[in-house]
Amino acid sequence: MKHRIICSILALFAFLTPSAQIIWTEEHTHFDLHFEPIALIAVSQQEIQLSPGVNTTAGSPAFTDSIATTFHLRYTISPVQPNPQLVHSVSAPAGLSSRWLTAPFLPASGTCTLAPSATHNETNQFLTTAIYGHSGTAPQNGIPVTVQISLSQSEYRNLNAHLHLFNLTYQCL
Amino acid sequence: MLIRILLVLLYIFISSLLRSQSLSIDYIESRVEINQTHLQPPQTAGADYAPSIPLNQGAFVSVQGVRPRSNWCLLAYHTEPLQGNTTLKITPDLASVPQENIGTNTPTQLLLQGQPQPLFSGTGPIDQLFLSFTLEHAHVSRNVNTTPVYIQYQLQEGGCPPGP
Numbered sequence: 001m002k003h004r005i006i007c008s009i010l011a012l013f014a015f016l017t018p019s020a021q022i023i024w025t026e027e028h029t030h031f032d033l034h035f036e037p038i039a040l041i042a043v044s045q046q047e048i049q050l051s052p053g054v055n056t057t058a059g060s061p062a063f064t065d066s067i068a069t070t071f072h073l074r075y076t077i078s079p080v081q082p083n084p085q086l087v088h089s090v091s092a093p094a095g096l097s098s099r100w101l102t103a104p105f106l107p108a109s110g111t112c113t114l115a116p117s118a119t120h121n122e123t124n125q126f127l128t129t130a131i132y133g134h135s136g137t138a139p140q141n142g143i144p145v146t147v148q149i150s151l152s153q154s155e156y157r158n159l160n161a162h163l164h165l166f167n168l169t170y171q172c173l
Numbered sequence: 174m175l176i177r178i179l180l181v182l183l184y185i186f187i188s189s190l191l192r193s194q195s196l197s198i199d200y201i202e203s204r205v206e207i208n209q210t211h212l213q214p215p216q217t218a219g220a221d222y223a224p225s226i227p228l229n230q231g232a233f234v235s236v237q238g239v240r241p242r243s244n245w246c247l248l249a250y251h252t253e254p255l256q257g258n259t260t261l262k263i264t265p266d267l268a269s270v271p272q273e274n275i276g277t278n279t280p281t282q283l284l285l286q287g288q289p290q291p292l293f294s295g296t297g298p299i300d301q302l303f304l305s306f307t308l309e310h311a312h313v314s315r316n317v318n319t320t321p322v323y324i325q326y327q328l329q330e331g332g333c334p335p336g337p
Contacts, residue, residue, distance in 0.1 A: 022330040024194040024245065028252070029326065031200050031230065033308070034319045036208040 194238040196247075196328045201231045204319075207311065222311040225262075234293070234302040236328060241297040244276050246333035248289035252323040257315035261285040261322065262307040265293045269303035276332040285324065291333035292326075 205228050209215065213223035239245060249263060264282040267275060276294035283292045293302060 024239075024328045024330055025196045026328070027196050027198050027326045028323070029198050029200065029232075030321050030323045031202065032204040032319050033228075033255075033322050034204055034206045035311075035316045036206055037317070 194236070194245075194328060196326060197235045197237075198326055199233045199235075201233075202229060205230045205306075207308070207316070211311075212313075221313050222316070224309060226308040226311060228306040228308055230306045232304040232306075234304060234326075235300055236295060236302075237298050239298050243297065243330070244332040245295050246276075246291055246329045246331060247293040247295065247302075248327040248329060248333075249283060249285060249292045250287060250289045250325055250327075251285045252287075252325050253321070254287065255322065256317075256320050257310075257312060259311045259316060260309045261324075262309055263292060263324075264305045264307065266303040266305065269301060270295075270299050273297075274299045278333045278335045280333065280336055289325075289327050291336070294333035296332075 207222070207226065211222055211226050213221065234247065236245065236247070251261070255261060262282055262284050265279070267279065274296055276296045278291070279294040280291050283290050292304075295302075
C-alpha cells in the first residue's frame with residue numbers, strides 16, 4: 001500500500017513535469033499602422049533665365065527663338081489617388097507665346113505619363129497637366145520637363161532684364 | 174515519513190505552478206503613422222519607403238508574480254500577417270532592465286513571424302523592459318490605409334533556447 005502511494009506520487013510528478021516548457025501566460029495586443037496617402041508634393045520652383053542660355057534655332061536675330069531647359073520636378077503621387085493633377089503655373093511676360101513640352105517617362109515599373117504638351121493659355125498658367133498612373137517608383141531624380149518659349153523678333157529685341165525670368169511653380173490639385 | 178516529504182514537495186510544486194504570473198505590454202502609441210517623411214529620400218519624387226523604418230512606437234513590458242531567481246522566456250508572434258511583404262522587427266532594449274534580470278540566450282532582436290519566437294530571456298520579475306519596433310520592406314504601392322498589427326506575447330517558464 002505504501003509503495004503504491006509513493007509510486008502514485010512519483011507518477012503524478014512525472015505527469016506534472018512535462019519535457020516541454022510551460023506557458024505561464026499570454027497577452028494579445030494590437031496597434032494600428034496607418035500609411036498616410038502620399039499626396040502630390042510640389043516642391044520645385046525654378047527660375048529660368050532666357051539669357052545667356054538661349055538656344056537660337058533659326059539664326060540670330062531670329063523670328064522664333066526658344067529656350068529648352070530641363071529641370072527636375074520633385075513630386076510624389078499617392079497610389080490611392082487614381083488621377084492626380086499637377087498644375088504648372090508660370091509668370092511669363094505678357095504677350096509672349098510659349099509652349100510647354102513634356103515627355104512621357106517610364107518609371108521602373110508601371111507607367112507614369114505626363115499629358116501631352118500644352119500651350120500657354122495667356123492666363124499665366126499652362127494647361128493642366130495630368131499624371132496618369134503611378135507605380136511608386138518613378139525616376140528618383142524627378143521628371144524632366146522642357147519649357148519652350150517662342151519669341152518674335154520684336155519681342156526678342158525688346159527683351160529686358162524683367163523679361164528674362166520665368167518663374168515656374170507647381171501646385172497640387 | 175517519505176510519503177510526507179513527497180507530499181510536501183508535491184504541494185510546493187503545485188503551488189509554484191498555480192502562482193499567478195502576470196505579463197503586461199503597454200504600447201506608447203495606439204496608432205503609428207507612416208508618411209512621406211519615411212520615403213528614401215524623404216519627400217522625393219517617386220521614391221519608395223526606406224527599407225527599414227524605425228517606428229515612432231515603443232512598448233513597456235512588465236513581468237510580475239515570478240520568483241526572483243526563476244528564469245523565463247518572452248516570446249512573440251503575429252496572429253495576422255502584415256500587408257504585402259512587410260515585416261516587423263522588435264528590439265528589446267537591454268539597458269532598460271537591470272543586468273541581473275537578463276537571462277541567458279537573450280536575443281538581440283526578433284523578426285516577427287507566425288510562430289512564437291524568443292524575444293527576451295529574463296530572470297525574476299521585471300518592471301519596464303522597453304521594446305522598439307522597426308518596419309521593413311514596406312512599399313508605397315502595396316502599403317496603404319490603416320492596418321492593425323496583432324502581436325501575441327507569450328511568457329514561458331525557463332530561459333530562451335539558444336539562437337541559431
